[in-house]
């Protein structure tokens with residue numbers, strides 16, 4: 609008997625939702641979009657758009673139902689501002705959006721591709737038309753960052769993924785004012801050897817706040833003789849002490865299978881940067897870049913994800929030794 613693996617995310621039958629053909633101006637590819645619900649209940653994707661130079665900018669696409677009828681901004685929405693921000697010289701990539709009720713603004717953490725490598729930049733917006741840039745908040749090499757929606761123990765908090773000679777692991781940092789960051793702590797470590805998440809992991813979309821804790825969907829990168837494999841795993845962090853990993857699953861839960869995930873500019877990549885939660889408070893719409901070429905949607909249930917972690921997860925301690 610062949611026992612199937614549990615399916616935690618269902619691909620939308622309309623996938624891919626957005627491709628270069630949907631763009632009002634010539635582009636190479638569109639992928640890795642941040643996502644949020646707007647005040648009127650519609651969905652906004654802030655898409656990473658790569659031009660034919662190889663540089664990326666961000667463009668907004670809006671839809672009533674988050675599935676179809678996308679209206680893409682006629683011009684790029686947020687473009688590198690090289691004059692004021694030389695760190696954006698080779699483009700801006702992979703945005704993660706967090707609505708911050710205290711500020712009544714959306715925070716956007718994105719990768720600024722500088723001569724020194726990728727760093728983490730922060731910008732705020734109220735409407736996705738005008739943006740206020742805070743510049744680089746984590747120096748290269750660092751990426752895969754997202755802000756928490758509210759303060760934790762009085763301080764702002766952010767997840768990010770600095771790269772050191774010791775590997776690419778997930779860290780948390782705190783700030784009193786969103787500009788000065790410290791109290792850095794590694795919170796989730798890449799495994800070693802044959803594991804699907806060996807050597808290099810990173811936050812995928814922003815954390816999902818649940819009564820059980822902060823639910824993290826993270827990517828693991830497996831280097832194979834025919835290239836990298838990007839897959840997703842789950843971890844849960846303590847609600848009040850988010851540096852404490854309460855549960856981590858051993859197995860990946862979503863990986864490249866569909867043709868649009870297998871083939872593209874960078875094949876075998878699923879890379880979500882955003883999600884929205886439906887009015888039922890449980891259904892999560894995960895928007896992901898597929899093969900660095902298009903944007904796709906998979907749907908899951910927060911309850912099922914937590915339930916899976918409860919059954920398959922274990923506490924995971926960081927080992928700095």
Ligand code: BMA
Pocket residue numbers: 640701702838874877879897900
């Ligand atoms: C990562 C990021 C993502 C990209 C992925 C696969 O390092 O740069 O933007 O989707 O590689 O190429």
